[in-house]
Amino acid sequence: MNxxxxxxxxxxxxxxxxxxxxxxxxxxxxxRLAAISVSAGGAGYRALITNPRYxxxxxxxxxxxALVTAVALALALVAGLALVRHAFPGxxxxxxxxxxxxxxxxxxxxxxxxxxxxxxxxxxAISRELTGHNTVFAYSMAGLFLGYLYFSIPRVILxxxxxxxxxxxxLEEAARSLGASPWRIQRDVVLPALRPALLAAGAMCFxxxxxxxxxxxTLATEIDVLPMAIYSEFTLNANLVVAASLSLxxxxxxxxxxxLAGLGGGGNVAAAA
Numbered sequence: 001m002n003x004x005x006x007x008x009x010x011x012x013x014x015x016x017x018x019x020x021x022x023x024x025x026x027x028x029x030x031x032r033l034a035a036i037s038v039s040a041g042g043a044g045y046r047a048l049i050t051n052p053r054y055x056x057x058x059x060x061x062x063x064x065x066a067l068v069t070a071v072a073l074a075l076a077l078v079a080g081l082a083l084v085r086h087a088f089p090g091x092x093x094x095x096x097x098x099x100x101x102x103x104x105x106x107x108x109x110x111x112x113x114x115x116x117x118x119x120x121x122x123x124x125a126i127s128r129e130l131t132g133h134n135t136v137f138a139y140s141m142a143g144l145f146l147g148y149l150y151f152s153i154p155r156v157i158l159x160x161x162x163x164x165x166x167x168x169x170x171l172e173e174a175a176r177s178l179g180a181s182p183w184r185i186q187r188d189v190v191l192p193a194l195r196p197a198l199l200a201a202g203a204m205c206f207x208x209x210x211x212x213x214x215x216x217x218t219l220a221t222e223i224d225v226l227p228m229a230i231y232s233e234f235t236l237n238a239n240l241v242v243a244a245s246l247s248l249x250x251x252x253x254x255x256x257x258x259x260l261a262g263l264g265g266g267g268n269v270a271a272a273a
Contacts, residue, residue: 030251036244044245054229054246061226062253064141065209068148069202076157076201081190083157084164095161099154106151106214113147113219114138139221147215152208156201163197195264203261207254226250 037044048054083095101109117123117138127135137143167190175185191198213227220228226246234243 033244033247036240037248040241042245044241044243045249047242048245048249053224054226054242057224057226057229058246058249058253060141060224061210061250064145064148064225065206068145068152068209069205072149072152072156072205073198073202076153076160077194077198080157080160081164084161098157101151102154104151106147106212106216107218109147109151110215110218112150113143113215117143117146139219139223141223143219144216144223144225147219148209148212151212151215152205155208156205159201159204160194160197163194167193199261199264203258206257210250210254210257 048058079098083091104112115121117136119134119136119138121136121138124134124136127133171189171193172185175189180188211227213231216223216225216228217231227250230243230246230250233239233246
């Protein structure tokens with residue numbers, strides 16, 4: 001049945017659940033955050049500008065998220081194209097293994113990073129045997145980068161594989177028949193065709209890394225990212241004004257990236273994220 005033929009009260013009834021969820025879980029909390037953030041005359045925003053710790057946290061979070069996004073896109077693009085174009089024994093098992101991190105919450109991912117690069121981790125044990133020095137980086141930005149990359153690759157690779165499966169092989173055959181090298185085919189045919197998927201996957205990856213908390217909380221010995229700063233201000237210092245202001249700034253940066261990706265041809269970027 002065409003939705004235009006539904007009576008007005010039926011359309012209102014069908015929209016009511018979605019509107020209720022939107023109002024309860026987004027509009028009201030965001031309105032409350034905005035009200036708290038300006039309740040002290042914008043002191044929270046002034047603190048963000050004048051306090052080096054907050055600025056460094058914001059900058060570190062943006063740089064970390066951008067690096068995770070760039071590396072995840074590069075790795076997932078190569079792996080995704082290979083998995084789509086080549087059939088081999090164990091392909092489905094490999095895809096399942098690559099997407100396995102989707103089943104793990106951030107705290108579990110953080111614990112896995114500790115088991116790999118913590119004080120009693122595998123990397124430390126190997127380096128101790130080879131060099132006599134215990135290599136530990138789980139509790140630093142390097143460890144957080146590794147954890148974020150681990151749970152970002154599955155999200156990116158699934159998006160790129162879905163887009164790669166829809167590529168028209170005739171375009172590559174035409175370029176090859178005209179004498180284009182494999183590198184030029186990838187650059188001039190494949191990458192432009194995958195551009196919307198790359199933007200959507202990149203925006204999704206960036207947004208996830210910007211707001212990820214569980215992994216950072218597990219590894220937060222020497223880590224200062226904005227979600228941890230918000231948590232500290234809210235729980236340890238009971239500074240709701242600063243916590244609300246930092247939360248809105250974090251959301252604004254993330255929304256800006258999603259909007260730019262959408263304008264750049266990312267398609268349903270917001271939905272994907």
